[in-house]
Amino acid sequence: MNWIQRLRFLVKKNDTDVELDEELRFHLDRQIELNIANGLPPAEARYAALREFGIVDQIKEECRSSRGLDWLNGIAQDVRYALRNFRRNQGFALTVLAVTAIGIGSSAAVFSVVDRILFRNLAYSEPNRLISMGITIPWMDYDFLTWADYGELKRTPTQLQGITSWAGVVDCDLTGDRPLRLACARVESSFLPVLGVQPVLGRNFAPEEDRPNVPGVALITHAMWQSRFAGQPSVIGRRLTIDGAERQIIGVLPPGFELPTLEKADLVIPQALPPLPAAGGRPMQVYGRLKPGATTQQFRDSVMPLADRIFSFAPPQARKQLKFQVKSLQEMQSGDMYLAAWTLFGAVLAMLLIACANVANLLLARSLARQRELAVRAALGASRSRLIRQTLTESMLLSLAGGIAGILLAYGLLRVFMYIAPVGLPHLSGAQLDLRVLAFSLAASLLCGFVFGLAPALHTPSASTISGARATPRSSMITRHALVSAQLSFSLILLTCAGLLLQSLWNRQRLALGMRTENVVTAELALTIRYSQPSARLHFFETLEQRLARLPGVETVALSDSLPPGGVPRTQPLYALEGSVRTEAQPNSGIVVWRHITPGYFRALGIPILKGRAFTEEDRGPKQMAVVISQSLAAKLFPGEDALGKQMRRFPKGPLYTVVGIAASVRNGGLTDANHPEYYLVRRHSDDDALAASTVILRGQARPELLESWIRSEVASLDPVIPANIQTFDQHMGELAARPRFQALLLALFAAIGLILSASGLYGLISYLAAQREREIGVRLALGATPAQILKMILAHAFRWTAAGLAIGIAGAAAAAFALKGLLFHIEPADPVAFTSAALSLGLIALMASLVPSRRASRVDPMTTLRQD
Amino acid sequence: MSKPTDLVQGTLDLLILKTLTLGPQHGWSIAQLIKERSEEVLLVQQGSLYPALHKLETQGFIESEWGDSENNRRAKFYALTRKGKQYLKEEEANWERLSRAIGLIVKMA
Numbered sequence: 001m002n003w004i005q006r007l008r009f010l011v012k013k014n015d016t017d018v019e020l021d022e023e024l025r026f027h028l029d030r031q032i033e034l035n036i037a038n039g040l041p042p043a044e045a046r047y048a049a050l051r052e053f054g055i056v057d058q059i060k061e062e063c064r065s066s067r068g069l070d071w072l073n074g075i076a077q078d079v080r081y082a083l084r085n086f087r088r089n090q091g092f093a094l095t096v097l098a099v100t101a102i103g104i105g106s107s108a109a110v111f112s113v114v115d116r117i118l119f120r121n122l123a124y125s126e127p128n129r130l131i132s133m134g135i136t137i138p139w140m141d142y143d144f145l146t147w148a149d150y151g152e153l154k155r156t157p158t159q160l161q162g163i164t165s166w167a168g169v170v171d172c173d174l175t176g177d178r179p180l181r182l183a184c185a186r187v188e189s190s191f192l193p194v195l196g197v198q199p200v201l202g203r204n205f206a207p208e209e210d211r212p213n214v215p216g217v218a219l220i221t222h223a224m225w226q227s228r229f230a231g232q233p234s235v236i237g238r239r240l241t242i243d244g245a246e247r248q249i250i251g252v253l254p255p256g257f258e259l260p261t262l263e264k265a266d267l268v269i270p271q272a273l274p275p276l277p278a279a280g281g282r283p284m285q286v287y288g289r290l291k292p293g294a295t296t297q298q299f300r301d302s303v304m305p306l307a308d309r310i311f312s313f314a315p316p317q318a319r320k321q322l323k324f325q326v327k328s329l330q331e332m333q334s335g336d337m338y339l340a341a342w343t344l345f346g347a348v349l350a351m352l353l354i355a356c357a358n359v360a361n362l363l364l365a366r367s368l369a370r371q372r373e374l375a376v377r378a379a380l381g382a383s384r385s386r387l388i389r390q391t392l393t394e395s396m397l398l399s400l401a402g403g404i405a406g407i408l409l410a411y412g413l414l415r416v417f418m419y420i421a422p423v424g425l426p427h428l429s430g431a432q433l434d435l436r437v438l439a440f441s442l443a444a445s446l447l448c449g450f451v452f453g454l455a456p457a458l459h460t461p462s463a464s465t466i467s468g469a470r471a472t473p474r475s476s477m478i479t480r481h482a483l484v485s486a487q488l489s490f491s492l493i494l495l496t497c498a499g500l501l502l503q504s505l506w507n508r509q510r511l512a513l514g515m516r517t518e519n520v521v522t523a524e525l526a527l528t529i530r531y532s533q534p535s536a537r538l539h540f541f542e543t544l545e546q547r548l549a550r551l552p553g554v555e556t557v558a559l560s561d562s563l564p565p566g567g568v569p570r571t572q573p574l575y576a577l578e579g580s581v582r583t584e585a586q587p588n589s590g591i592v593v594w595r596h597i598t599p600g601y602f603r604a605l606g607i608p609i610l611k612g613r614a615f616t617e618e619d620r621g622p623k624q625m626a627v628v629i630s631q632s633l634a635a636k637l638f639p640g641e642d643a644l645g646k647q648m649r650r651f652p653k654g655p656l657y658t659v660v661g662i663a664a665s666v667r668n669g670g671l672t673d674a675n676h677p678e679y680y681l682v683r684r685h686s687d688d689d690a691l692a693a694s695t696v697i698l699r700g701q702a703r704p705e706l707l708e709s710w711i712r713s714e715v716a717s718l719d720p721v722i723p724a725n726i727q728t729f730d731q732h733m734g735e736l737a738a739r740p741r742f743q744a745l746l747l748a749l750f751a752a753i754g755l756i757l758s759a760s761g762l763y764g765l766i767s768y769l770a771a772q773r774e775r776e777i778g779v780r781l782a783l784g785a786t787p788a789q790i791l792k793m794i795l796a797h798a799f800r801w802t803a804a805g806l807a808i809g810i811a812g813a814a815a816a817a818f819a820l821k822g823l824l825f826h827i828e829p830a831d832p833v834a835f836t837s838a839a840l841s842l843g844l845i846a847l848m849a850s851l852v853p854s855r856r857a858s859r860v861d862p863m864t865t866l867r868q869d
Numbered sequence: 870m871s872k873p874t875d876l877v878q879g880t881l882d883l884l885i886l887k888t889l890t891l892g893p894q895h896g897w898s899i900a901q902l903i904k905e906r907s908e909e910v911l912l913v914q915q916g917s918l919y920p921a922l923h924k925l926e927t928q929g930f931i932e933s934e935w936g937d938s939e940n941n942r943r944a945k946f947y948a949l950t951r952k953g954k955q956y957l958k959e960e961e962a963n964w965e966r967l968s969r970a971i972g973l974i975v976k977m978a
Contacts, residue, residue: 019935020919023896023945026938027915030897033940054916062920 100402103355105409125196147281202251395453403445492809516606553702579637612661633677770857778865
């Protein structure tokens, strides 16, 4: 019989069933006739024939299955039956659905986020062969090689197939009819080929075009091509005026193009290196593509002699701080997000397990309640495998439905993540539910369905249970208890980790900054190319400073090149500084931060001057050489003496500055423990001190919104096209804590959901147990037990399993806490308070969850329960 | 109810097919014929007969047709197909070999 016939049988199932009925009935009738012919009375003849015949339904069932359409038929039947069951038990089905959806939804959403950080390949061809190399020094935020060193590396034979460099992203201005501030990535001509990126239109630039003083060229991003040139192919050959110079568009980058540092760029332009110098030259970031089969380690070994040679030129004091790094591009890109992403992934797995255990318990409880029904079905001829299939079908159906609901939930959650996530989290903006994520959720839901479907299915009763006298099999009760304990232990892990992260967040935000930040509004300004002349920049900022100072309600106006505690301050190695005792600075003593400020800075940020004075207007004379140093720097440069009035150099043989004041130390290493010595130079009325980018700091009693709008209108009246990023100082601080807050928030969310799930699991189990033992309790009460004793008995039982869950949970939490050590701040992974409070709160919630059903059980009326059945 | 073993199942197939060489039969008469011809030694249960018939039909060794029975009632008649005759030949040969082998051992002194 072929497939079509089989299907026809399935469709015409009723017809074949009728035929089968008729066929068997004919047989029966003939047998009866024969019996009568053999002389039996009609009634007895009929009875004998029937007895010989056996169970008609079973024969039919076997005939059907011998036709080989049974499984298809059976599944349809199972599904129909399951749906009818769900309709009858809506509460149960909805609970399972909700728990599955939460588990799967949140794991799919988190997987979409971490997938791109942890597992996805970079957007280049064969990305695992791409490496980043360079010298790491504490005061540079990327690894680099100088132009000369890079030239030498290029000449050295290595395991590299290709090597390339770039000079990072800079602001550039598109002038002309629609002026725009853009980001330009300056790269070598080999940059795109080494990464394996092909322009979708036009071409990459040639080495001859990557030189100074040749006609400029540029590649534009796909997004810019679409938005500014409406995706027309004629864009090739068009001219753009970038920073006052004409560039010809020669190519369009593919849609998914991203820089290895994930910085945003609108244009890719040649870095136009000058001729190779004998030594030094500008710093550049260097990437290479390994030859097929070559390993990073082989390459590292082969370049070490070169690295040693480079370091031999470095001043001996500095050598200790230098390191030649070779790492995969992926590792370079994810950086510190790696640990955070793993944490998130672990958290969501824990939650998925809790949800799974929870649903397993629900199904198990239900299958126990249905034991009698299943026993009846077994007695009516359903085989054991058939019953197992039925139970599995139900749970798979539930988890699939839960999975679909979960995918919808994941979609919403991902939106929420993107909304609350800090800027600069790699890849988050591109995160979306794609096929792989969908496959993950589907696999997760089916696995869940299989796992928690199997547990009840294994308890499918044999026909002997039909009497229903025997209550719950002991093994299943142990499974159920173990599942609740597992939920509790995973909850404890989540709770402890969330507690540690929240405490870290709190520690970070409570960090003494050393300044007063209330009533302070800041505005970051970056001047456009119109201000290429230093005098124009100087004029702009000095006018702005004067105008803002005249506004009512403004107490102090200051300009600085950067803002503590984060920002990007200017730094230099400490050993370069010369105070009275230069030698005191150790070679590996770290870095010193410095800022270029106007006299109002200390008052605007409320930084106390401990000795001497702050800058005055007189210090701004073009020839003045005043410096204010922080207390910590004073202790380093002038140990044991009064630094005030002393002189210092910023670098060997540099000009001398006179220390006019000593300021209190301010936190300047971001929200971390790194706190560097610092000095301040005043912005003089001199072209030498004219910066293109500055931050305005405004302290005033007026409302922040008012101050913000004033700054905006004053800036606009000077130049309407200058973009200004205006925010209160507290908002600026908030941005710094954004990542830790995001991590702590998500983990806390998972911990909360996990807690609710496991508490409800415990509640359900204790209620069930109490209901099962109602008769026993009734007897005990009737025999004189007090309700308090009953309560104690049930609670003691709950406590045993809770304690087991907590004990395992503490062990797991300890392991997890040590794994996320890198995310913690001012708190030890083994913080006793975090562990005790998590265990106590979980224990308390477990107590509440078991107290309610226990109390109910202890108050049963013995007479009612004893009269039942 | 225990399932017939493969041997019994296979033998039943052989018995049914052989019976059908007498011409198209319905289920009841197949059972009766097997019973009579085996001198009431082989009793085929309905619970085995009908599943076996349906399976043989699915495998294409027999085909069925509704027709009038000896007492003028509608009954389902089964008949051998060409494929079934071929299969029967093989099964008979197998059976000869098997029963000869068993006979040799049983008759062993």
